[in-house]
Amino acid sequence: xxxxxxxxxxxxxxxxxxxxxxxxxxxxxxxxxxxxxxxxxxxxxxxxxxxxxxxxxxxxxxxxxxxxxxxxxxxxxxxxxxxxxxxxxxxxxxxxxxxxxxxxxxxxxxxxxxxxxxxxxxxxxxxxxxxxxxxxxxxxxxxxxxxxxxxxxxxxxxxxxxxxxxxxxxxxxxxxxxxxxxxxxxxxxxxxxxxxx
Amino acid sequence: xxxxxxxxxxxxxxxxxxxxxxxxxxxxxxxxxxxxxxxxxxxxxxxxxxxxxxxxxxxxxxxxxxxxxxxxxxxxxxxxxxxxxxxxxxxxxxxxxxxxxxxxxxxxxxxxxxxxxxxxxxxxxxxxxxxxxxxxxxxxxxxxxxxxxxxxxxxxxxxxxxxxxxxxxxxxxxxxxxxxxxxxxxxxxxxxxxxxxxxxxxxxxxxxxxxxxxxxxxxxxxxxxxxxxxxxxxxxxxxxxxxxxxxxxxxxxxxxxxxxxxxxxxxxxxxxxxxxxxxxxxxxxxxxxxxxxxxxxxxxxxxxxxxxxxxxxxxxxxxxxxxxxxxxxxxxxxxxxxxxxxxxxxxxxxxxxxxxxxxxxxxxxxxxxxxxxxxxxxxxxxxxxxxxxxxxxxxxxxxxxxxxxxxxxxxxxxxxxxxxxxxxxxxxxxxxxxxxxxxxxxxxxxxxxxxxxxxxxxxxxxxxxxxxxxxxxxxxxxxxxxxxxxxxxxxxxxxxxxxxxxxxxxxxxxxxxxxxxxxxxxx
Numbered sequence: 001x002x003x004x005x006x007x008x009x010x011x012x013x014x015x016x017x018x019x020x021x022x023x024x025x026x027x028x029x030x031x032x033x034x035x036x037x038x039x040x041x042x043x044x045x046x047x048x049x050x051x052x053x054x055x056x057x058x059x060x061x062x063x064x065x066x067x068x069x070x071x072x073x074x075x076x077x078x079x080x081x082x083x084x085x086x087x088x089x090x091x092x093x094x095x096x097x098x099x100x101x102x103x104x105x106x107x108x109x110x111x112x113x114x115x116x117x118x119x120x121x122x123x124x125x126x127x128x129x130x131x132x133x134x135x136x137x138x139x140x141x142x143x144x145x146x147x148x149x150x151x152x153x154x155x156x157x158x159x160x161x162x163x164x165x166x167x168x169x170x171x172x173x174x175x176x177x178x179x180x181x182x183x184x185x186x187x188x189x190x191x192x193x194x195x196x197x
Numbered sequence: 198x199x200x201x202x203x204x205x206x207x208x209x210x211x212x213x214x215x216x217x218x219x220x221x222x223x224x225x226x227x228x229x230x231x232x233x234x235x236x237x238x239x240x241x242x243x244x245x246x247x248x249x250x251x252x253x254x255x256x257x258x259x260x261x262x263x264x265x266x267x268x269x270x271x272x273x274x275x276x277x278x279x280x281x282x283x284x285x286x287x288x289x290x291x292x293x294x295x296x297x298x299x300x301x302x303x304x305x306x307x308x309x310x311x312x313x314x315x316x317x318x319x320x321x322x323x324x325x326x327x328x329x330x331x332x333x334x335x336x337x338x339x340x341x342x343x344x345x346x347x348x349x350x351x352x353x354x355x356x357x358x359x360x361x362x363x364x365x366x367x368x369x370x371x372x373x374x375x376x377x378x379x380x381x382x383x384x385x386x387x388x389x390x391x392x393x394x395x396x397x398x399x400x401x402x403x404x405x406x407x408x409x410x411x412x413x414x415x416x417x418x419x420x421x422x423x424x425x426x427x428x429x430x431x432x433x434x435x436x437x438x439x440x441x442x443x444x445x446x447x448x449x450x451x452x453x454x455x456x457x458x459x460x461x462x463x464x465x466x467x468x469x470x471x472x473x474x475x476x477x478x479x480x481x482x483x484x485x486x487x488x489x490x491x492x493x494x495x496x497x498x499x500x501x502x503x504x505x506x507x508x509x510x511x512x513x514x515x516x517x518x519x520x521x522x523x524x525x526x527x528x529x530x531x532x533x534x535x536x537x538x539x540x541x542x543x544x545x546x547x548x549x550x551x552x553x554x555x556x557x558x559x560x561x562x563x564x565x566x567x568x569x570x571x572x573x574x575x576x577x578x579x580x581x582x583x584x585x586x587x588x589x590x591x592x593x594x595x596x597x598x599x600x601x602x603x604x605x606x607x608x609x610x611x612x613x614x615x616x617x618x619x620x621x622x623x624x625x626x627x628x629x630x631x632x633x634x635x636x637x638x639x640x641x642x643x644x645x646x647x648x649x650x651x652x653x654x655x656x657x658x659x660x661x662x663x664x665x666x667x668x669x670x671x672x673x674x675x676x677x678x679x680x681x682x683x684x685x686x687x688x689x690x691x692x693x694x695x696x697x698x699x700x701x702x703x704x705x706x707x708x709x710x711x712x713x714x715x716x717x718x719x720x
Contacts, residue, residue: 073558091254099259141558147641162562163553164256171248171255188248188255193274196235196242196299 048173053090057097057104062111063089064127066161069114072134073165079183083165086172092164103160110157117154201421203229204715206442206458208428208473210234211302212697213684213704214464215406215414216345220708221462222419226715229456231426231445233465234298237305239402246271264293266649275299275306282598285606292607293648294468300424301407302466303651304697309397309404310522310543311351312694313342313362317529321690325528327537328584331689332661332670335362341702349404351698353395361392361524361694369393376504376517376546376574376633383632384523389625391521394543397697423456425449427600431461431477433677440479440680446600460679460711460720464704467686468590471656472605474667474682475592480657480674486667487591489584489655490609491691494644496578496619500626501550502635507572517572520545525581525693527621536617540580541693542626548573554638574635578622581693582647583614584655609647619644652696657686672707679720683707 058066067089076082083089096107111126114137118126122133129137140155141162149156169175170187179186205221207214210232218228248255251270262268265276277296286292297303317324319331319338339362346365353366371393373381381391397404414420425448432455434441442457463470471487474480481487507517525539550573555565593606619642630637660666663675672687674680683704685696714720 074563075559077560077563095253095256095259098253103259138558142556144556145554145639147639147643159553162558166552167256168254173249176247176249189246190248190269190271191243192246192251192271194242194244195274196237 046173053087053094055090055093057093058108058111061115061125061127062108063093065111065115065125066092066107068127068129068134069111069158069161070165070169072138073162074169079181080178081169081172081174083169086169086174088165088168088172091168091172095164095168106153106157106160109153110161113154114157201227201229203227203421203456203458205229205460205462205711206231206456207462207464208232208443209302209463209465209470209684210300210411210422211297211406211464211466211684212304212307213466213700214302214462215304215410216701216704217462217464217681217683217708218414218420219410220705221712222414222417224709224712224716225417226419226712228414228420229458230420230422231428231443231456232298232300232302232422232424233427233448233469234300234302234424235448236300236422236424264291264646264648265295266293266645267295267651282604283596284604285593285596287608290608290610291646292609293646294605294607294653295648295651296466296469300411300422301403301405304405305403305407307404307651307697308695309399310695311346311349311353311364311395311397311698312524313364314338314692314694314696314699315360315362317360317525318690318692318694321538325532325537329658329660329665329689332659332666337670338699338702338706341706342698345698345701345705348409349397349698349701350399351395352393352398354393356390356392358390358392358524360526360529364395364698366395367398371519372515373521374515374518374546376507377519377521379633380544380546380574380629381521383629386632387625387629389523389526389629391523394520394522426454426456427602428465428473429453429476429600429602431463431473431479431680433477433479438677440677448600451600460681460715462708462711463680463682464684466684467653467656468605468607470682470684470686471590472592474657475590475605476603480667480676480680480682482676483664483667485586485658485665487656488586488589489658489689490588490590490607490647490653491582491584491655491688492647492652493650493691493693494578494580494582494611494615494619494647495650496580496622496642496644498551498639499576499578499623499641500574500630500637501554501639502574502630502637503550503569504546504572504574504633504635507547508568510571512572518547527618533621536614536621537583538581538614538618539693540578540618540622542576542578542622544574544576544626546574547571548575550575550638574630576626578619578626578644579650579693580615580618580622580644581691582611584658584690585612590656607648611644611647615644616642652685652691654685654688654691654696657682658689659687660689671710672703673710681707681711 070083070089074083114126175187178184204226205228207230257270316335319334322330354369355363426445428443428445440461523542527539549570552566588609590605592603594603596604623642657667659668672681
């Protein structure tokens with residue numbers, strides 16, 4: 001769902017005002033900031049409510065594979081948004097662009113490897129494999145957990161993505177909205193420390 | 198205009214500095230306290246946020262606070278920024294130096310585990326022949342534990358465990374869940390004791406110097422607190438050889454100031470205190486200042502298990518939940534084959550295993566996570582680290598902090614004694630889980646890097662001889678009699694217990710001695 005339509009749909013929901021009143025401020029919806037010089041409060045919106053992220057980090061093929069993988073790792077379920085609705089791949093593109101070289105290599109090599117495996121076994125990129133083929137490629141995720149990450153680059157990336165995609169999904173504005181509407185459990189929240197002067 | 202003459206100048210406002218101020222001011226001693234950090238208004242400084250509102254959606258800014266594994270994007274601003282106050286170490290020997298610079302110091306954020314040491318720590322050499330004894334015994338410190346525990350309102354259960362002496366507790370009368378009874382019984386069959394966690398309840402939302410010690414000290418009218426004072430060096434009168442004050446820099450302006458007092462009390466936390474003494478070039482005739490750095494190794498989520506009967510929300514009321522503390526039980530009467538000393542276990546039931554432990558993904562993973570919600574067992578291992586002379590800190594003059602003060606270089610690593618101890622802990626825990634019929638999802642014996650526990654100790658050790666120690670049994674410098682170091686740097690051994698109660702008790706004891714010496718005119 002496009003962001004603008006998403007907001008429109010929210011506004012059209014009768015219960016929305018009450019729900020928003022209970023929820024912490026969201027970057028997806030306009031914020032009201034008191035304006036001491038004027039009775040009319042100014043309304044502000046977070047960037048995500050008005051714009052789409054510009055992708056920088058992954059190549060088109062890597063990003064297509066990440067989108068497919070994210071959907072498999074965290075599909076929508078019982079009213080809770082999946083990774084794609086939560087724009088987890090787009091967020092990870094941003095996060096990885098800011099991350100250490102080791103972390104960047106982990107994802108790039110892993111996604112390239114996943115695409116290479118898909119082409120070798122099924123003559124198509126990972127983004128185009130069907131459910132059964134994906135199952136065969138994601139076998140490393142069926143291995144019991146060990147403290148040390150797998151040595152294989154694809155398996156190592158899959159392990160990292162399993163955690164990151166899940167977190168990027170449950171910490172998204174879309175998930176927060178679903179939680180506020182009672183469709184899923186709450187995402188991350190807490191007391192935030194402002195910078196100490 | 199600095200027209201007040203101070204009797205004591207206290208550096209640091211955390212547990213040790215706070216207790217020194219609390220004790221000294223009540224005896225009529227005029228104290229000046231300097232702290233490198235600001236006072237914090239917790240109501241204004243913290244706001245409720247959802248993770249999605251944070252710039253990095255709760256992941257944290259990559260690379261920021263790389264050594265502070267406790268940091269989250271929520272609390273990132275509470276820790277010392279390593280870019281501002283750096284330290285160095287060999288890349289192959291990482292060290293996690295976790296610091297707080299605010300009035301109240303780390304006592305604002307500690308886990309509140311509140312234990313006494315026993316003579317298994319104070320007289321460790323007598324017990325197993327390794328290292329050194331403290332110059333004091335449990336009986337010397339017990340009267341001070343007796344006074345500290347009521348101030349911090351330590352909740353606990355008196356169980357008569359020799360290696361974990363009972364204290365003056367707010368009695369914990371809570372019962373045990375059925376799962377916990379099963380786990381405790383399995384441990385008892387193997388000779389492993391258990392008690393309730395001993396926790397400082399404090400008052401309100403804190404159990405800190407900030408709310409339990411400093412207000413009382415201020416109420417005497419004998420305490421002046423100057424925040425944002427970054428102490429650069431302790432100054433010494435060349436004629437008398439005594440400390441006569443400190444030079445410090447205002448945190449924001451970097452303006453340099455000098456403060457004077459009859460006695461200097463250092464309680465800036467183990468490594469900051471040691472750094473200050475090293476940078477001042479004092480109190481090191483023994484050559485051991487900075488050596489014998491130790492802490493406790495930590496392994497969190499060491500064994501993660503699922504209690505089948507509690508899956509899918511089927512656990513009846515009282516079946517699962519709560520936890521306990523298993524104090525050191527190794528090497529007390531018999532000797533283990535491949536390690537000295539021992540470890541403690543902080544365990545709990547009723548948690549939810551992280552998704553990473555399930556070899557699943559997609560809907561199957563989400564269902565498994567939901568099924569095991571509230572059905573987990575988890576445990577943190579806390580192991581004693583042997584104090585070693587070659588585990589040390591020194592000044593790295595080629596790197597300075599934001600105030601131009603040379604930084605510390607840390608050189609330490611865990612060795613086979615700690616690794617073997619960790620393996621034993623995990624094997625023991627796994628055996629207990631299997632004995633209870635619980636499904637082990639994950640196990641590991643990988644400890645965090647040294648420093649993670651935030652229990653750094655020993656770099657300004659006390660002892661019986663000025664040739665082998667920095668401080669005497671009163672936390673008093675052998676070299677400069679009006680210089681006292683009252684924090685964890687004075688420890689000789691660290692045990693497996695959280696050291697805060699012992700730091701507080703030592704500081705109170707040293708301060709009472711100090712006050713008496715001042716009264717007699719010996720200081």
